[in-house]
Amino acid sequence: MKKETKWLVGIGAALLASSTFLYPKQKMKQKGQVLQEIKPKEPELEKSKEKVAIYTERDQALQLRLEAIRMAKEEIKVTQYAIESDESGDVFAQALLEAAQRGVQVKLLCNGLTYNWKHSQKYKESALLNEPNFQISVYGGLRRLRPWEINNVLHDKLLLVDHRLAISSGRNVGNRFLWPNIEGKTKDMDVIIYTDDIDAPLIQKMEEYFNQLWNAPFVTRKKLHSKKKGTQAQERFLPKAKQATKEYANQIQGQSLALSFYPVEGVGFWHNPAHENIKSPWIAQQFLSLLATGKVTWIQTPYFVWHKTMRKGLENLRRYPTKVMTNSVATSPNFFAYSCYLRQKTWDEQYGEMVEYHGQGSLHHKGFLYGEKGVGIGSYNLDCRSTFLDTENLVLLQSKELHDQLQAQILAYQAEDLPAKNVQWKQKVMEAMGRIVYPFYDLT
Incomplete structure (x- = not known):
């Protein structure tokens, strides 16, 4: 390969890397500034007969x-x-x-x-x-x-x-x-x-x-x-x-689909912007405002990886009795996300009560409970990708029956405790991967 060609390939690779990683990194930092000024606020729900x-x-x-x-x-x-x-x-x-x-x-x-x-x-x-x-x-x-x-x-x-x-x-x-x-x-x-x-x-x-x-x-x-x-x-x-x-x-022969429908006192719908490449953190802003009220009791997320602009809002995990359930090293199927979680784990354990799932399979639930009746369910993971890069949604509901149903399911998952197998090699791989992936998202 000629010297000039090598230079062109090198410049092209540098431009690709900078546009793919550095551009979103800068935009995430810029758009995340709204998360630095979080004030306590409960969601505004509408009455509904749904x-x-x-x-x-x-x-x-x-x-x-x-x-x-x-x-x-x-x-x-x-x-x-x-x-x-x-x-x-x-x-x-x-x-x-x-x-x-x-x-x-x-x-x-x-x-x-x-x-x-x-x-x-x-x-x-x-x-x-x-x-x-x-x-x-x-x-x-x-x-x-x-x-x-x-x-x-x-x-x-x-x-x-x-x-x-x-x-x-x-x-x-x-x-x-x-x-x-x-x-x-x-x-x-x-x-x-x-x-x-x-x-x-x-x-x-x-x-x-x-x-x-x-x-x-x-x-x-x-x-x-x-x-x-x-x-x-x-x-x-x-x-x-x-x-x-x-x-x-x-x-599924012989099985029937049994659903229990309940009336709701209020409904709401959160989503990220559909028209932005790097997203304004609409869901994170509303969720961190709710977290600041001290009423969130449980958070379920398969991946818990926060961007540095989210840190101030997440400090409320220390102030209030909020528990976060996420996958353990044995159950997480996402090496990249868990490798970053391991890098942040010391901070997580210092500021909140982390409950790692040790049961069969892996958890992919995305939701939270607040107050005595509040429920949030959807596609949003509590991580930097779902906050800034992905289209996401969360359905908000006020229902004592649905709140208690989801809480019972969370406690059942918490009670599962199967012996982990061959996790040492997996943790070492994830720790090494975290050193490579972590800096690209500017998480610290």
Whole structure:
């Protein structure tokens, strides 16, 4: 390689690294200044006649989504961080396809980087787009000459049906989250909202947020390039998907989906901005304001990695009896996030009561409890990515029944204590990884 070429490659690599890491690092510092001036404030909730249920199990989580899709008569709107190329992904996609075939308008919005149909299963995209009622868009992803947009991630997991039913969750669509009777379970939860009033405030706010995401400047619409290829793709996809659907029906045979819906005294909806590349920390600002009231009792987050601008607000963990439940080194599946958590762990233990999960599988719950009735559930992790880089949402509810249900589940997780196996090597790897990853996010 010529000397001039080496220089060009070096300059290109430097520009890529600086735009991918240094640009967001500077923007996060700038936008995080609002977190330095946190004042105690409880969320402003609206009265609503909507009824709400929480589902914290796993085996019927896919069935919950299938039943919601099958009841649709007019439209379905979906946002998903990841739809995997496995049985759960095929069953979910087939249900959406069948809805479009019976006349339902389907809009599917996926995260650009985790859009798993782009390469090995491109035919699945063509099979869905072959239906005129089916639209697919992707949010963000790596675009030419704009490498910093790799950090712009759609992390919401929403399912909206006919303005009457909504599901917000932390679950991705994949076997690890939805398929019954497999090892390595990922534990998560769904909040399900139902109403007969199409003007109900919570679902209406969720619809408005979906429309903001769908029309964001980072969104790319997918197109069917050939009707012939679309028909061929359906002929290839449907037998495989129908086989997976049949297998799933056999797995849950004899089981029924039991949900307990409760009235709520108040509802609210938090989300990050849809139109910003590096996000203003809307959710973090509201959550830290609530934390400053001293009323937050439990926080559940799979990853606990704070940016330095969040530190002042998180000092309230020391002032009030708030407990934070997160994964342990034995249960965390995310090496990068946990490696940064280990770097901050001394500070965490000094300023708050950390409860590490030592049970079966891993925790993927995102939520919190406050007061005697307050509940927050959604996609937001208490980490710097969810605070500044990802689209996120949290549903807020006032309900004694839902509060007590979630609290009982948290205490059950706390009571699980399985012996950890082969964690020493994992911790050493994560500690070494933390030394590399940690400086890029300017966390200290």
